[in-house]
Amino acid sequence: MKTVMDEKKVVKAPRSEEQIKEKDSVYSIQNFNLWYGKDQALKDIKFEIPEKQVTAIIGPSGCGKSTFIKALNRMVEMVPIVKMSGDINYRGKNIFENKYKVEDLRTKVGMVFQKPNPFPKSIYENVVYGPKIHGIKNKKVLDEIVEKSLKGAALWEEVKDRLSENAYGLSGGQQQRLCIARCLAIEPDVILMDEPTSALDPISTLKVEELVQELKKDFSIIIVTHNMQQAARISDKTAFFLNGEVVEFSDTNQLFSNPTDKRTEDYITGRFG
Amino acid sequence: MQLVDQAKVKSKMQTRLAQNKILKGIFFGATMLALVVLVILLYRIFTQGIGYLNLEFFQNFASRFPEKAGIKAAFFGTLWMMAVIAPVALTIGVGTAIYLEEYAKKNKFTTFIQINISNLAGVPSIVFGLLGLTVFVRMLEMGRSVLAGGLTMSLLILPIIVVAAQEAVRSVPKELREASYAMGATKWQTIKKVVLPAAIPGILTGGILALSRAIGETAPLLMIGALTFVAYLPENFLSGFTVMPIQIFNWTSRPQTEFHDVAAAGIIVLLAMLLIMNSIAVLIRNKFSKRL
Numbered sequence: 001m002k003t004v005m006d007e008k009k010v011v012k013a014p015r016s017e018e019q020i021k022e023k024d025s026v027y028s029i030q031n032f033n034l035w036y037g038k039d040q041a042l043k044d045i046k047f048e049i050p051e052k053q054v055t056a057i058i059g060p061s062g063c064g065k066s067t068f069i070k071a072l073n074r075m076v077e078m079v080p081i082v083k084m085s086g087d088i089n090y091r092g093k094n095i096f097e098n099k100y101k102v103e104d105l106r107t108k109v110g111m112v113f114q115k116p117n118p119f120p121k122s123i124y125e126n127v128v129y130g131p132k133i134h135g136i137k138n139k140k141v142l143d144e145i146v147e148k149s150l151k152g153a154a155l156w157e158e159v160k161d162r163l164s165e166n167a168y169g170l171s172g173g174q175q176q177r178l179c180i181a182r183c184l185a186i187e188p189d190v191i192l193m194d195e196p197t198s199a200l201d202p203i204s205t206l207k208v209e210e211l212v213q214e215l216k217k218d219f220s221i222i223i224v225t226h227n228m229q230q231a232a233r234i235s236d237k238t239a240f241f242l243n244g245e246v247v248e249f250s251d252t253n254q255l256f257s258n259p260t261d262k263r264t265e266d267y268i269t270g271r272f273g
Numbered sequence: 274m275q276l277v278d279q280a281k282v283k284s285k286m287q288t289r290l291a292q293n294k295i296l297k298g299i300f301f302g303a304t305m306l307a308l309v310v311l312v313i314l315l316y317r318i319f320t321q322g323i324g325y326l327n328l329e330f331f332q333n334f335a336s337r338f339p340e341k342a343g344i345k346a347a348f349f350g351t352l353w354m355m356a357v358i359a360p361v362a363l364t365i366g367v368g369t370a371i372y373l374e375e376y377a378k379k380n381k382f383t384t385f386i387q388i389n390i391s392n393l394a395g396v397p398s399i400v401f402g403l404l405g406l407t408v409f410v411r412m413l414e415m416g417r418s419v420l421a422g423g424l425t426m427s428l429l430i431l432p433i434i435v436v437a438a439q440e441a442v443r444s445v446p447k448e449l450r451e452a453s454y455a456m457g458a459t460k461w462q463t464i465k466k467v468v469l470p471a472a473i474p475g476i477l478t479g480g481i482l483a484l485s486r487a488i489g490e491t492a493p494l495l496m497i498g499a500l501t502f503v504a505y506l507p508e509n510f511l512s513g514f515t516v517m518p519i520q521i522f523n524w525t526s527r528p529q530t531e532f533h534d535v536a537a538a539g540i541i542v543l544l545a546m547l548l549i550m551n552s553i554a555v556l557i558r559n560k561f562s563k564r565l
Contacts, residue, residue, distance in 0.1 A: 075455060080379065107457035117448035119467060130456040133466070179452070186456055 026051050026190050026220045027072060032086035034064075034071060036079065041067045043244045045086070049237075054212060054221045056235035056252065058228055060272065064244040065224045066114075069192050072222065073109045074102045091189075107134065110183035111192040115199050116175035118167035118182070123150075123159050126167050126178055130186035145185050153181035154211050173204025180211065191215065193223040197230065209234050228268055232256050240264045318544075322537025330538055335503060335520065339531035344539050346503040347520035350419070351488050351546075353507045354516055357423025358430070358487050363480050365427070366434030370476075373435075374442040375464055394432035401429040402496025410497050417498045420510040425493050430483040437479020441472040474561030481554040485547045491518040517543045 027049035034042040041064045049055050057065045070076040071088060074095060087094045095105050118126050127146045128136075136142060146163065150156040155177045159170070167178055176196060183191055193212070197205040212221055212234050225231050231238050232252060239249040240261075248255060248264045259265045266272055325339075333343025369390075377383045405425025415421040445468050453463040494516060503515040515523075517539060524536035 073455060075451065078451070078454070103457045103459055105457075106455055111455040113448065113451065113455075115448060117446075117452045119449060119452065120471065129453070129466070133453075133456065133458045133462045182452075183456070 024051055025049060026091060027222075028087075028089040028092075030087045030089070032071070032088055033084065034067060034076070035083045037081045041244050042071070045246055047239060047246055047249045049220070049222060051220050052216060052218070053236040054216050054223060054234055055237045055239065056231035057222065057224045057239050057241060058226070058231045058267075059241035060267070061226065063241040065241045066194055068241065069194050069222060069224045072190075072192055073106050073111055075106075075111065077102070107186060108188055109190045109192060110186060110188035111194065112176070112179050112183055112196045114195045116172055116179050118170075118175050118178050120166065120168060122164045123167050123170070123178060124163040126182050127185050129182060134186065149181040149185040150178075152184045152215070153177045154207065154214070155181055171204070173200050173207060176200060176204065176208060177211065180208070180215075184215075188219065190220045190222065193221065195224050195226060198226065205230075228256075240267065242267070318537045318540050321534045322539070322541050325535050325538035326541055330542075334505070335515075335523075339529060339535050342524070342532070342535050344517065344520060344542055346506060347515050347517045347539070348542065349506050350499075350503070350514040351516045353419045353510075353512075353514060354423045354426065355484060355488060357420060357510065358427050359480075359484060361424065362427040362430050362434050362483065362487075363476075366431050366480070366483075367438045367476055369431075369435045370438035370442055371464060371468075374439055375460065375468065390432050390435050394436065397492075398429055398490055399492040399496055401425055402493030404428065405493060405497045416511065417500065417513055418511040419507050419514045421497055422494050422499055422514065422516070423510075425497055426487040426490065429490065429493060430487045433483040433486065434480055437483065438472070438476045441475025441479065442468060444475065445471040474557050478554045478558045481550050481557075485550040485554075488516065489518060489543065489547060491522055494519055495522075517546075 025048040029045050029047055032042060032045040033040065045068065057069060059065050067076060076082055084096065088096065090105065090109065093100060119129060124146055127149050128142045131142060131145050147156060150159065155174060158174060167175065170178060197208050200208065209230065212223065215221060223235065235252045238252045238255045240247045240255065242263055248259060248261045255264065256268055259268065330343050331345060331348065333341055334346050336342040373383060373387065402425060405421060409415050409421040409424050410417060449467050449471065450463055453467045499519050500513050500515050503513065507514045521536045521539040521543065524532045524539060
């Protein structure tokens with residue numbers, strides 16, 4: 001899996017020891033708080049995100065689920081008024097430490113956004129964007145990456161004859177899968193998905209959901225969704241967020257069939273939100 | 274009970290429609306006035322100048338005799354000056370815009386810079402001429418050269434380029450930047466590979482329009498003392514020079530009426546050049562706005 005990148009020495013993470021120590025968790029979040037100016041958006045978040053599983057984050061609008069997932073790759077820092085406290089450990093290292101470079105973190109933690117956001121370039125150029133910024137120039141290697149990533153995103157068969165066409169010519173669902181392929185191209189460890197199907201039609205949504213099931217064999221996936229059925233269908237673990245707090249975090253089956261908290265039960269039975 | 278009195282609605286209807294018609298007429302008149310003025314101006318210039326506009330007009334230098342007077346020195350002087358302005362103003366202008374939009378934190382200092390850039394755009398051009406005379410011609414001892422003139426003009430159009438480039442950079446969708454950052458790209462990689470390619474049509478359009486303003490300006494160059502009677506081409510960036518608007522100004526201030534016709538011919542050349550540049554700007558804008 002990692003051969004292409006390792007050859008070029010792009011993945012610098014010295015994580016052999018931590019990997020053994022915390023084999024089953026990619027993220028460990030401890031007492032994490034986040035404020036937008038004076039408004040506290042996340043309160044005392046505390047849980048562990050397992051490796052090579054799908055972790056769904058559900059909750060009503062404005063509960064902080066998007067903010068949370070954007071904190072995991074520090075994209076939330078693009079909002080200038082953000083303040084944070086507490087730790088988010090990725091593979092045993094606190095990502096907010098000074099010496100932890102955000103470029104390094106985002107090389108290992110890819111992200112797929114709510115709205116498909118391909119670059120106004122060819123399909124090929126979209127996929128090789130990541131590898132190229134990390135210094136891979138060999139045309140043969142890039143070609144292989146494109147094929148592998150597009151196959152990984154279940155898009156290869158649809159676009160293999162028109163790789164040089166502009167990505168804007170693809171349908172919305174294809175664009176989103178292209179964004180997933182673009183994310184796979186840097187061979188990340190974790191993939192964050194922020195409501196990846198909310199702008200897609202039901203058929204495209206189904207394709208992306210099937211893809212997520214496929215991808216969890218190789219990647220740890222964290223997906224924010226406002227669609228509870230989706231969370232129930234595709235995730236192994238589910239965290240229920242409400243007003244910036246984690247109300248409940250457990251196995252998806254457990255959470256949906258037998259929630260321990262009254263508020264979780266009210267939400268999943270559709271009494272609010 | 275009916276709250277709306279139908280009779281009143283009916284009686285008002287005529288007045289409302291008439292009012293609409295009258296205002297349409299006024300606005301149409303305003304547009305026509307501008308157009309008519311332009312047409313008269315063009316007509317006068319063309320009938321006056323067309324007789325002098327031939328190949329020799331481009332091949333001859335300035336002369337005491339109207340029939341031998343040509344625009345060669347001024348035409349090439351303008352080109353030389355553009356060769357200074359374009360790289361200087363674009364590099365500094367785009368650099369400033371990128372710094373302000375992408376790197377600088379929004380604080381009091383950057384707000385202060387921003388306000389002053391807008392203020393600079395409103396400073397009369399003769400003031401820039403004074404600055405050029407003091408700094409470039411005297412302090413840096415460039416003399417009355419192409420370089421001094423070009424640098425002065427660069428300063429003059431810098432605020433316009435900065436504002437245009439800022440708008441172009443700002444209009445690049447946030448989602449594209451996010452996509453790049455989320456893959457571990459640095460700020461510069463994102464700017465180079467995502468922001469600039471998307472912003473370049475806007476930057477070029479603004480740049481060309483600013484450049485065409487620079488080649489039409491006269492006052493700053495009169496201030497730094499560009500020559501008015503030149504019978505040679507600039508040899509390097511430190512040569513003396515003249516440009517088209519100054520040559521035209523010189524011709525119109527001569528007592529012989531023939532020279533006024535020569536000036537009209539010069540104006541035609543200058544207008545044609547401006548028109549071509551503006552058309553290129555429009556073409557670039559249309560070509561790229563279709564693609565996205």
